[in-house]
Amino acid sequence: MSEFSKIHLIGNAHLDPVWLWRWQEGCGEVMQTFRSALDRLNEYDDFVFTCSSAAYYSWVKEIDPAMFEEIKERVQEGRWVPVNGWWVQPDCNIPSAESFARQALYSQLFYYENFGKICRTGYNVDSFGHNANLPQLLMNAGMPAYVMMRPGMHENAEIPESAFIWKHRDGSKVITYRIPNTYAPSGSHSLERERKVYEDAINETGHGVMFFYGVGNHGGGPTKSDMNWMIEHMEDDGWHEMEFSSPDDYFRDLLVEMVDLPMWEDELQHHASGCYSATSLVKQLNRNAENELYAAESFATVANFIADMNPSNEEFAKAWKEVCFNQFHDILCGCSIMEAYEDVRHTFGAAINTAMKKYNEAALRIAGKIDTWLDGVSDPVDTCVRHHSAPGFPRPVAVFNPLSFDVEVPVQTYHPSSKVKDCDGNEVVFSNVRSSRSNDSHLDTVFLAKVPAMGYATYWLDEFDGDEYAPDSDVNANGLCMENEYLKVAFSNETGCITSLIDKQNGYDYAANGELAVPTVIDDHKTDTWAHNVFKFHDIKGVMALESIELIEDEYARAVIRTVHTFGKSVLHQDFILGAKQKTLRVKCRAMWSEQFTMLKTSFKLAGEDGINTAEIPGSFIKRPTNGEEEPHQRWADLTVTVDGVRRGLSILNDSKYSYDCPDNDLRLTLLRNVIFADHYSPRPEADFRFCDEGLQSFEYGIYLHEGEAECSDVTKEAALFNIRPNCVPMGYHKGSLPQKQGFVRFNADNILMTALKLCEDGSGDIILRCHETKGKETHCAVFCDLVEAAFRTYFEPNEIKTFRIHKDGFADELNFLEGIVSND
Amino acid sequence: MAFPIKIPKTLTRVCEIYNKYAKKQIPTELKLAGAKKPDLSGLDIPLPSKRSEYTCSLKKDGVLWLGATTGLTRYDPNAEREYDKIMYFSADRDLPDNHVKSLWADGDAVWALTETGASRITMVEYTAEELGDILRAETKKYVDRRGMVTQRHLTVPRVKESKVPYNHSDNDGCFTASYAMGEMCRFHVLKEKYGAEDERVLEARKSATRAVEAALLLMNISGRGNGFVARTYVTTAEPCPDDGLFYKKQGDKTYVVTTSDSIHKNMVGMVFDSPCPVPDRLAKLYRDEGFTDDDIIYKGDTSSDEITTHFVNIWMAHEILGPDDPELDELLIMSGTNTLNHIIDNGFVLRECHGKPTTWAKWNIDYFNTSFGWADACLNSAQILMYLRVMMYVTGQFEGKWNDTFNTLIAQGYDKLPLKHEERFHMSSMISMADSVEEMMFGDHMLATLALWPLILLETDAERKENFRKAFKSWNGTIRREHDPGYDIPFLAACPDAYVDSEMMIDWFRRTNASRLCSGCDIDSRKDIARRYRFGGYKETSALLPPDERFISKYDRNPYEWKTEEGGMTQIESCYVYTFAYWLGRYYGLIEE
Structure with missing residues (x-):
C-alpha cells in the first residue's frame, strides 16, 4: 500500500432518464439534479461532482443555457467532472460495435466543443453486463479507464474485485474499477456502512478505492447532510484518509501506486439475464x-x-x-x-x-445516373402502360448492396416477370411468388441477384406473359423436404420440426440427435423483468403442438415450407425459406403470443462431443461454456461439436434477437419473453398488468452449418447478409454516366467487414470507413475505396476495429472513433 | 507453414546513383526515352503513388516499371509472393530524387532518369545466405573497429570509402556481442556442413572468435579487477567524445577524463586504482594496431543492456567455441565470474568508481520499488536470473554462492516478476493516458528476448520454466507485430509451441537490403499505406513495410514508425540485425538452407 492509497469520494447522482418514468420526467430530473449539484459546489469548496451522459448536458444546454454556462465554469475548475464519453449509460451487450462508436463520436465531440476536453473515463455503473470487446470500444473512444458495478460479487465472484486490467483479444486494455456495492448511498447510516466496505477493500487490495455516494436512480446527488458527514469524518483516526475526488483523479493516483492489478480477459456477466x-x-x-x-x-x-x-x-x-x-x-x-x-x-x-x-x-x-437507355423506348405507344415499363421493353431494376463483400442472393420486387436478365444479358434464376397484396396478379418477382461489394447491379425484368421457364436452379422440393446446393432439410408431419438437416458439402445430418427447431415454451413466472438472481431458464412448460405443415412454394428461386404451431392461446407461424444458392435456411416467424410468464425458445440439440458455444458480441465474438446459462449475443450464436473426429457447427442467425442459452449440446435461441413490464422484485399485487411480449411478434432467424470452429466459418458475413439485404430500386429509362454495375468499397480479405461508411463530422468531406476483423486472426489486407481512388494496405490484430479517414486525394489516416477531430490534449 | 522454413531466392535491388555531376555516365538513350503517361486502369492493386502522378512506364520481362513524380514502382503481376508484387523505389536510397522522368532498359538493368540524376537498378537474385555474406563483407570492411561492430560514419554521403577512421557507440558491447552470436552460429552451422577444417569454416571461426574477444575486452578493459564492464573505448589517437564519463588508463591507475558530464559530477581529476592487466589475448585487438594499455580511454556508466548481451554471448561462446578453445573458455568464465560477483557483491547493481550505481544497471528490490524500476523489474529480474543460470551452467557450479543467490532471489519473487510485465507496462504507460505503444521502449524487446531465451533453455525447474515461457509469451504480445526474426527465432527456440508467422519471417529475410547504408526511403508520398495516428499523436504506418522500404535500424526501433529519412547516407550500420537472425535460425534448425 503506498502513500497514495486513500478513499476517493465520488459525489454523483445516478440518473435514469427513463425507467419507472418516461423521458420527459427524466429530463426534469436532470435539470433539478444539476441545479442541486451546482448549489453543493457553491456551498462546499472542495466538493467535486461527477456526472456522465452527454445527452443530459445536451438537454441542459438547450433548456437552461445559463445553468449550462455555470457547469462549464465548474468543469474548467475541475470540480464538475463529466465522465463516460457516451451519450447515455447504454446497455453494454445489445448495441452493435458501430452504435458504441456513435455513442462515443457524438458525445466526445459535444464535450470537446463545449468543455474543451473529452472524457477519459468510461462509466457505466448501472449497466447489467459488459461485453468482452468493451476495452477496444473504450480505447477507440479515447477512454483508457472504466468504472462498472454489475455483476456484483454475489453474481460473479470470479471477476476481480475493485481495480483490474481488462483486456480483449485485439490487445486493447483498460484499467477498470468495479464498484463493490452501490453507487448511490446517502444518509449517515448508509455512508457509515459503505465506508466500512471501502476500508476493508483498501486493506485487502493494497490500493486506493472509490467511494461512490449521492442520491441516485431518479437523480438527486449528494445532500447537504451527506457532505457534512463526509467532511466530519474525512480524517478520522484509524481510517484511511478520504478525499473529494473524481474517477479521473482516482485512476491517475492508482497508476502511480505501483500495485500489481489482476488481468481479466473475458466478459463481465451476468446480472439481469432476462433483460x-x-x-x-x-x-x-x-x-x-x-x-x-x-x-x-x-x-x-x-x-x-x-x-x-x-x-x-x-x-x-x-x-x-x-x-x-x-x-x-x-x-x-x-x-x-x-x-x-x-x-x-x-x-x-x-x-x-x-x-x-x-x-x-x-x-x-x-x-438516375445509371445508363438504362434503350433505343425506341420513348416511341409513342397506344396501350395502357403500368409498372414503369414500356411495352415490349424490359424494366430496369437497380439492386443495391450495402455490404462490403459481393453477394448472390434472392431479392424481391413488387411485380411479376416472365424473364430476368443481368446487365450482361444473361438470364438469371427467378420465380413469381405470392405477393402480400390481394389485387392485381398477386405475384411478385424473386430473382437471384449478384451484386458487387458496396455497390449496385442492374437487372432487367420482362413483364409476366405466362411463358414457361426452366432455368438451371439448385432448388428442389418434394413433400416436406427441400434442398439446394448446400442444404437438404426435411420436416416431420407430426411435430413440424426438422427431422433431417444435411450439409451437402459433406453429407452430415445435423438432426442425428433428434428433431431440430423445436418450439419450446419455458415457464418464467418465478422471476421479474430482469430475472434477478436467475441465470438459467430450463423449466420447460411444454413444446408447441403442430397445427399444420405445408410446402407453400416450390419455385426456382426458393422453396418454402410453412408450419403452424400452437400452445394454449398462442400461435407460431414459421416459413422455412430455402433460397437458390443460399447457405442459410431462413425462418420467417409470426407469433401471436398470449402466454403470460413464458419464454419461447427454438431448440437445436446436436449429437457430438466437446461442445463449444461461440457467439457474436459487438465487433467480435466470444467462446462460452455450454453450461445452460442465458447469454446475451448479437446476430449469431453457435454450437460446434466433434462428430467422428470432425468439428461441425450449427449457427442460429437472427434479425432482432439478443438472447440464447446452450445447455450441453442444445443451442436454443430465445424468441420472446413475456413477463410484466418493469417488474422489479415486486410481490405482484393483483392488478391488470401488461406483458412485454404480448400480441403480434414478427422476426426471423436463420440456420447456418459449417465445418471447423464457428469463427473460422463465414458465419459473420452470413449474419450480416441476413440483417442487411440488398435493396431493389425500380428505374426508368435514361442515359447516364454510370455503368450498370459497380462497386465502391472492398477488401481483399474475406474476414474484414465494413461497419460504417460516412462523411467526416468536421465537414471536410473526407470519408470515414470503419471495418473490423471477424475471424479472430491477424490479417494483412488491402482496402479499396474507389470513390476517391484510394487503395492501401493495412494490418489487423485479431478482431481489431479500424477507422480510416480517407481524404479526397486518396490518402488515408487510421484514427479512432473520434475521426481525428479530437486529439489527446 | 510449419518450421523449418525455406527461404526462396530473392530479387534484391541494387541501385547505382548518378547525380548531376555524373551526367556523362547517364546513357543518352535514357535521356531520349521520353515519357508517356501509363494506362493503369487494369491494375487492381494498391500503388505507392497516386495514379495521376505516374509519368512513364517500361515493360520488361513481364514486369511493369512505373515512373512517377513521387518515386518508382515495380509491378510484377506474376510474383509468387504477394509482398513482391509491388516494390517501391525512392530517394535517397534508390533514386537521386523522386521525380522520375523516363525509363530505359539496358540489358538486365533498368535506368530511371530523375530531375537531378539517374539511377541504374538491377534486380539481383541472392539466397538468404548470400545476402548475409554481402552484408557481412560490408560490415567487415566499413564498420569493424578492432572487432567491435556497431556503425560507422562517412564524411561523404553514400561513399563508403570515406568512412571516418574512428567511432564509438554507447552500445558497442551490446551490438558486438549480438554480432558475435550470429557469427558463432554461422561457424557452427558451416562446421556441421563442411567439417572443421574447411576454409570457409576456419574463416567463420576466426570471425566469430574475434567478435567474442572484442566483447570480452569490454568486460576486462577497465582493469579495475572488480568485474566492471565498459560501455566502449577509444584510443588516444581518436577524439574523446563528450557524452558521458570517460576514463583514461595510466599504468595501474585510471583518471577521469574532463567531459561535460565529469565536470557536472565534480569528478574531473579523480584517480583510482586499476591494477589488473587486460588479458593479452584480448588486448591484442588494440595492441596489433600499435596502441598500448595507456592509450585506452573507456566509457563507464554501463547499462543492463550491455551486461545482458555479454552474458548471452558468454553462454553461446562457451557452447560453440569453448570446446575447441579452452583458453577462450577460461576467459569467458573469468569475465562472467568477475562481473556476476561484482553485481552480487554490490547489492545487485553495477557500481561506478565514485561508489554509485550506474544509471541503468540495477537489479535490486530497492530499484524495483521506485517509479522507474517498478515496470523495469519484470525485465531486470529475468536478466539477473539469466546471468546466474548462465554462469552456473558454463562453470558447472550448481551449488554455492550463485545457487544460493538464485534461491534468495526466487524467494524474493524474482521468478514471478517477469510474469507481470504486461500489466506493469500497461499501468506505467497509461500514466500519460494516451496509448501504450507511444510509451514503448522498443529496445526492450531485444533485451527481453536475450534475457528470457537463455533463461528458459537453462532453467531446470519445470514449473519455473513454464512461468518464464508465459512471461516470454506476454512480451511477445507486443513484439509479435514487428514480425522480426531476430525476436521470433529465439522465441521459438524457447517456446516451441508458440505461433510465429513464418510467411512474414520469410519476407523479412527476402526483402532486406543488400547494404546497411543509412539512406532514407520516402514514405510521405506513399498512398498505398495509411498513416496510423496513436491517441497521443504518435504516427505509424498502418501496414508493416518490407525492410528494404523503411529506415535502417538496429533492434531498437518501432518498424511501423512513420519516418521518412534516416541517416542522411552518412552512416553504415552493422549487419548483425540480419546475420544474428539468419544464423540463429539455421543454428536452431528453424531455417533450412
Whole structure:
C-alpha cells in the first residue's frame, strides 16, 4: 500500500432518464439534479461532482443555457467532472460495435466543443453486463479507464474485485474499477456502512478505492447532510484518509501506486439475464435502426461523391442520437414501464425514417445516373402502360448492396416477370411468388441477384406473359423436404420440426440427435423483468403442438415450407425459406403470443462431443461454456461439436434477437419473453398488468452449418447478409454516366467487414470507413475505396476495429472513433 | 507453414546513383526515352503513388516499371509472393530524387532518369545466405573497429570509402556481442556442413572468435579487477567524445577524463586504482594496431543492456567455441565470474568508481520499488536470473554462492516478476493516458528476448520454466507485430509451441537490403499505406513495410514508425540485425538452407 492509497469520494447522482418514468420526467430530473449539484459546489469548496451522459448536458444546454454556462465554469475548475464519453449509460451487450462508436463520436465531440476536453473515463455503473470487446470500444473512444458495478460479487465472484486490467483479444486494455456495492448511498447510516466496505477493500487490495455516494436512480446527488458527514469524518483516526475526488483523479493516483492489478480477459456477466429477451419491440427497433442507418449512410456517402447528394451529417447525427438514447440500459433491456415504449416507437421510428429517406434519396440519385437507355423506348405507344415499363421493353431494376463483400442472393420486387436478365444479358434464376397484396396478379418477382461489394447491379425484368421457364436452379422440393446446393432439410408431419438437416458439402445430418427447431415454451413466472438472481431458464412448460405443415412454394428461386404451431392461446407461424444458392435456411416467424410468464425458445440439440458455444458480441465474438446459462449475443450464436473426429457447427442467425442459452449440446435461441413490464422484485399485487411480449411478434432467424470452429466459418458475413439485404430500386429509362454495375468499397480479405461508411463530422468531406476483423486472426489486407481512388494496405490484430479517414486525394489516416477531430490534449 | 522454413531466392535491388555531376555516365538513350503517361486502369492493386502522378512506364520481362513524380514502382503481376508484387523505389536510397522522368532498359538493368540524376537498378537474385555474406563483407570492411561492430560514419554521403577512421557507440558491447552470436552460429552451422577444417569454416571461426574477444575486452578493459564492464573505448589517437564519463588508463591507475558530464559530477581529476592487466589475448585487438594499455580511454556508466548481451554471448561462446578453445573458455568464465560477483557483491547493481550505481544497471528490490524500476523489474529480474543460470551452467557450479543467490532471489519473487510485465507496462504507460505503444521502449524487446531465451533453455525447474515461457509469451504480445526474426527465432527456440508467422519471417529475410547504408526511403508520398495516428499523436504506418522500404535500424526501433529519412547516407550500420537472425535460425534448425 503506498502513500497514495486513500478513499476517493465520488459525489454523483445516478440518473435514469427513463425507467419507472418516461423521458420527459427524466429530463426534469436532470435539470433539478444539476441545479442541486451546482448549489453543493457553491456551498462546499472542495466538493467535486461527477456526472456522465452527454445527452443530459445536451438537454441542459438547450433548456437552461445559463445553468449550462455555470457547469462549464465548474468543469474548467475541475470540480464538475463529466465522465463516460457516451451519450447515455447504454446497455453494454445489445448495441452493435458501430452504435458504441456513435455513442462515443457524438458525445466526445459535444464535450470537446463545449468543455474543451473529452472524457477519459468510461462509466457505466448501472449497466447489467459488459461485453468482452468493451476495452477496444473504450480505447477507440479515447477512454483508457472504466468504472462498472454489475455483476456484483454475489453474481460473479470470479471477476476481480475493485481495480483490474481488462483486456480483449485485439490487445486493447483498460484499467477498470468495479464498484463493490452501490453507487448511490446517502444518509449517515448508509455512508457509515459503505465506508466500512471501502476500508476493508483498501486493506485487502493494497490500493486506493472509490467511494461512490449521492442520491441516485431518479437523480438527486449528494445532500447537504451527506457532505457534512463526509467532511466530519474525512480524517478520522484509524481510517484511511478520504478525499473529494473524481474517477479521473482516482485512476491517475492508482497508476502511480505501483500495485500489481489482476488481468481479466473475458466478459463481465451476468446480472439481469432476462433483460436480453424482454420486450422484443425495443430490440427489434434497435437492430432495425442500426441496419437502416448503416445502409443509408453508406449509400449517402457514395451518392455524395457520384450523384451530387448533399452531406447529411446533421440528419444522421440526430438519428443516431435517438438510437443512442434508446440504448440506455433500462430502455433497451426492456425493463422500463410500458408507456416508455410508446416514446421508443416514436424516437426509434424517427431515426429509422430518416435513414430510409436518406437511403431512398441516395439510391434514386445513383440510379438516375445509371445508363438504362434503350433505343425506341420513348416511341409513342397506344396501350395502357403500368409498372414503369414500356411495352415490349424490359424494366430496369437497380439492386443495391450495402455490404462490403459481393453477394448472390434472392431479392424481391413488387411485380411479376416472365424473364430476368443481368446487365450482361444473361438470364438469371427467378420465380413469381405470392405477393402480400390481394389485387392485381398477386405475384411478385424473386430473382437471384449478384451484386458487387458496396455497390449496385442492374437487372432487367420482362413483364409476366405466362411463358414457361426452366432455368438451371439448385432448388428442389418434394413433400416436406427441400434442398439446394448446400442444404437438404426435411420436416416431420407430426411435430413440424426438422427431422433431417444435411450439409451437402459433406453429407452430415445435423438432426442425428433428434428433431431440430423445436418450439419450446419455458415457464418464467418465478422471476421479474430482469430475472434477478436467475441465470438459467430450463423449466420447460411444454413444446408447441403442430397445427399444420405445408410446402407453400416450390419455385426456382426458393422453396418454402410453412408450419403452424400452437400452445394454449398462442400461435407460431414459421416459413422455412430455402433460397437458390443460399447457405442459410431462413425462418420467417409470426407469433401471436398470449402466454403470460413464458419464454419461447427454438431448440437445436446436436449429437457430438466437446461442445463449444461461440457467439457474436459487438465487433467480435466470444467462446462460452455450454453450461445452460442465458447469454446475451448479437446476430449469431453457435454450437460446434466433434462428430467422428470432425468439428461441425450449427449457427442460429437472427434479425432482432439478443438472447440464447446452450445447455450441453442444445443451442436454443430465445424468441420472446413475456413477463410484466418493469417488474422489479415486486410481490405482484393483483392488478391488470401488461406483458412485454404480448400480441403480434414478427422476426426471423436463420440456420447456418459449417465445418471447423464457428469463427473460422463465414458465419459473420452470413449474419450480416441476413440483417442487411440488398435493396431493389425500380428505374426508368435514361442515359447516364454510370455503368450498370459497380462497386465502391472492398477488401481483399474475406474476414474484414465494413461497419460504417460516412462523411467526416468536421465537414471536410473526407470519408470515414470503419471495418473490423471477424475471424479472430491477424490479417494483412488491402482496402479499396474507389470513390476517391484510394487503395492501401493495412494490418489487423485479431478482431481489431479500424477507422480510416480517407481524404479526397486518396490518402488515408487510421484514427479512432473520434475521426481525428479530437486529439489527446 | 510449419518450421523449418525455406527461404526462396530473392530479387534484391541494387541501385547505382548518378547525380548531376555524373551526367556523362547517364546513357543518352535514357535521356531520349521520353515519357508517356501509363494506362493503369487494369491494375487492381494498391500503388505507392497516386495514379495521376505516374509519368512513364517500361515493360520488361513481364514486369511493369512505373515512373512517377513521387518515386518508382515495380509491378510484377506474376510474383509468387504477394509482398513482391509491388516494390517501391525512392530517394535517397534508390533514386537521386523522386521525380522520375523516363525509363530505359539496358540489358538486365533498368535506368530511371530523375530531375537531378539517374539511377541504374538491377534486380539481383541472392539466397538468404548470400545476402548475409554481402552484408557481412560490408560490415567487415566499413564498420569493424578492432572487432567491435556497431556503425560507422562517412564524411561523404553514400561513399563508403570515406568512412571516418574512428567511432564509438554507447552500445558497442551490446551490438558486438549480438554480432558475435550470429557469427558463432554461422561457424557452427558451416562446421556441421563442411567439417572443421574447411576454409570457409576456419574463416567463420576466426570471425566469430574475434567478435567474442572484442566483447570480452569490454568486460576486462577497465582493469579495475572488480568485474566492471565498459560501455566502449577509444584510443588516444581518436577524439574523446563528450557524452558521458570517460576514463583514461595510466599504468595501474585510471583518471577521469574532463567531459561535460565529469565536470557536472565534480569528478574531473579523480584517480583510482586499476591494477589488473587486460588479458593479452584480448588486448591484442588494440595492441596489433600499435596502441598500448595507456592509450585506452573507456566509457563507464554501463547499462543492463550491455551486461545482458555479454552474458548471452558468454553462454553461446562457451557452447560453440569453448570446446575447441579452452583458453577462450577460461576467459569467458573469468569475465562472467568477475562481473556476476561484482553485481552480487554490490547489492545487485553495477557500481561506478565514485561508489554509485550506474544509471541503468540495477537489479535490486530497492530499484524495483521506485517509479522507474517498478515496470523495469519484470525485465531486470529475468536478466539477473539469466546471468546466474548462465554462469552456473558454463562453470558447472550448481551449488554455492550463485545457487544460493538464485534461491534468495526466487524467494524474493524474482521468478514471478517477469510474469507481470504486461500489466506493469500497461499501468506505467497509461500514466500519460494516451496509448501504450507511444510509451514503448522498443529496445526492450531485444533485451527481453536475450534475457528470457537463455533463461528458459537453462532453467531446470519445470514449473519455473513454464512461468518464464508465459512471461516470454506476454512480451511477445507486443513484439509479435514487428514480425522480426531476430525476436521470433529465439522465441521459438524457447517456446516451441508458440505461433510465429513464418510467411512474414520469410519476407523479412527476402526483402532486406543488400547494404546497411543509412539512406532514407520516402514514405510521405506513399498512398498505398495509411498513416496510423496513436491517441497521443504518435504516427505509424498502418501496414508493416518490407525492410528494404523503411529506415535502417538496429533492434531498437518501432518498424511501423512513420519516418521518412534516416541517416542522411552518412552512416553504415552493422549487419548483425540480419546475420544474428539468419544464423540463429539455421543454428536452431528453424531455417533450412
